[in-house]
Amino acid sequence: MNNPFESPAFSMTALTAAINLLPNNYGRLEQMGLMPEKPVRFRSIAVEEKNGVLTLLPTLPVGAPGTVGKRGKRALRTFTIPHIPHDDVVLPEEVQGVRAFGSESEVQTLAQVMAEHLQTMRNKHAITLEHLRMGALKGVILDADGSTLYDLYQEFGITPKVVNFNLGNANTDVKKKCLAIKRHLEDNLKGERMTGIHCLVSEEFFDALTSHPKVEKAYERWQDGAALRSDMRAG
Structure with a gap:
């Protein structure tokens, strides 16, 4: 007959180490400072372009009328700022009766779970912004599903x-x-x-x-x- 008090189900195991696997946070473009953040109060922005004219001036005889200057053309382009909402919730089973990560005796607290969720949400927004920056650097800004948000080559009339x-x-x-x-x-x-x-x-x-x-x-x-x-x- 087995002794229930000697069964592994009723024994204690010492927690010697805890490993928290975190995904890579890419932020090369943010470190380079190529696209600094500029807060705006509206859902759309306008980019104005002025194409200057620079030409060589010819020599003319004394008394001849001078050449007339030409004005550059202006263009205004409007872009809608993408709306990227993200929500998360704390479920009861994430807190109730759950051992705290890396601890042997302490239980998980609501503040710890909320802090982890907020940090994860922040990391998701950061990697999304880095993805949009990289798309702008390549000339084609893609959404998370691979669809095109803006083709900057087409918007500004540039041939790659x-x-x-x-x-x-x-x-x-x-x-x-x-x-x-x-x-x-x-x-x-x-x-x-x-x-x-x-x-x-x-x-x-x-x-x-x-x-x-x-x-x-x-x-x-x-x-x-x-x-x-x-x-x-x-x-």
């Missing part, structure tokens, strides 16, 4: 530039591809200035780029010439 790096080919001139992108950006600054180019790429593209034979060779030459470029007197 596509450069095929063809990194699977060892003979690809990677430097020429990079210069093509740089020249395209320089030609379309529209009077703005830039101090550098920062590209966000996928893991596959980064691995293919850094492992390309010509990139590896260029990096080796750069490393070998470090002593010639730097002042080595300080050691």
